Amino acid sequence: MAEASSHGLGGLKYDPAKRTRAPEWNVFFALVGIVLVFELLNRLQGGSFLFNMRDNVDAIFNQQRLDIMILQVAIIGIIALGVTQVIIIGGIDLSSGSVVGVTAMVTMSFAQTAMVNGNPNPKAIFGEWAMDLPVIVPIVIGLACGLIAGLINGLLVAYTKIPPFIATLGVMVSARGAAKWWSNGQPVSFPTESYGQLANGDLLGSVTFGLLSWDGQNPAVIFVVLAILFHVIMTYTLYGKRCYAIGSNEAAARMSGINVDRHKVLVYVIAGLLAAVAAVLLTSKNLTAQAGMGVMYELDAIAMAVIGGVSLAGGRGSIIGTVLGAAIFSVIISGFTSVKLDAYYQEMVKGAIIVGAVVLDQWRQRRSARS
């Protein structure tokens, strides 16, 4: 009794050992560990993974591999930022890959240039009026696409009360259809120079870390800026508080006067906007749009979030976790490439990662329920 009452009148016991270390640290350590494992595997095969040491002395890092990974993390990572918020409110968004596809097609159609090497643009979608528009036009149109898709997701989830899995699955299929219908499956190509600069340009100018130079850095810079922005929003503003409250206990959130339905719509809209940002960067990077763009990105994005500790049960996870999860995801994928597994193995490994991440999530949930 004496021991218990030392904690207060009511004898409430509290175990300070249960104070949890920020779970992001575990994800970070996992990232470091996985990098080291692949570095080791590559060394055993006589090559190198991320760190060059012997033959390739012009850089500390394996620039080519790093560039590919950063691009992958950045573009799918931007989607994952939105998916993270959706999962935290207890939802899921399967539509993001298809939203990338349809947004890519529509956006690119307003980003085309009239003359290609002195000839009229062979892939022109619209007439003269839609050629060589200021770069802001396709950007705004792209964001509008994402906004509409997100709005449809959000309204379906919030007001029809069908499970988010089904609602966004429907949008996933329809949006992919719309992407194919847009130009009868034909690619849309040859954007203006300034549109191409969106993803291939360098906001930070020419950056070198010692011997490593970093070009085409925009997607990564935009990803980092968005990640910081949403980290701040999720941590310090009412928006974030509501997300966690809804994912944690929707009934309690409702009872506390939170307009849960409206908030859900807002979260899905933000996720749609982020998917649109990814679509703009992707088409700018590739200087073309195809109806098949973004296929399976939704699963990659979900995997990034879940690897980063975002719980599919809702209420738990963070933007920082997802950023680290994105890094782990990309390291694993290119890790397997680096040890020369062929593409089919890669897909199988990817599937295993996704399932593995969810198993890990279930396990974490059970463990925290027990404690």
Added chain:
Amino acid sequence: MSDIVLETRGLTKRYGGVHALEDADFVLRKGEHVAVVGDNGAGKSTFVRQVTAVEQRTAGEIIFDGQPVHFAGPLDARQAGIETVFQTLALADDLDVPSNLFLGREIFKWKLGPFSWLDRKTMRDRTLEALKTTAVKIPNVDNPIRNMSGGQRQCVSIARTAAFASKLVIMDEPTAALGVQETAQVENIIRGLKDRGVPLILISHNLRQVFDLVDRIVVFRRGRIVANLRRDQTDGNDIVSYITGVKGGAENAA
């Protein structure tokens, strides 16, 4: 001005064919503490859910603070001054204590719609203050309440209610999950409310507690109010016979 805080006239709630609450006439006066007792399924929580507008009533009138009210939802009721501890805990497990205390009534540094900046320090300070006045001690309020014991969580919920209490407090089985000491603590909070003159509706299966704390006891049976007795004019056996239906017709306290 009348001294009636809350009055219901013919309050009725049906769930399809289930008559969960029939024709309830109920009165609560200023500073008064009233217990609502009855068997499982008697309609006690249903009564609370109608008064707090968690659900919309099928029929009847609710007069609060001298005005007939039609709250659109629990937030309306809360803004009107009704603080409630619901039977199913209305807490968000993944949030810490201050976030739970201030859920839905956050304090801001600056406002910008949903992106308003939270004043976390002020909320934390006020939380510690609230916990102090209610004698609830929780060593680390910054942890998610998921890691806390059932009793601690319940205390957070009750501290929230007591801290924001203004015109009326309703507690639906606040001590059901609590140990002996935690129960004593909650009872102290309730006595504190009495001293502050805050009226209370207490739903409880614990007759010892009811007789210790309240001025008046209302018995529900099968969705109806079957008795309304002053504490000093009744006893445990009497109440039990109303709860079980041995005694039936409605009797009214003065």
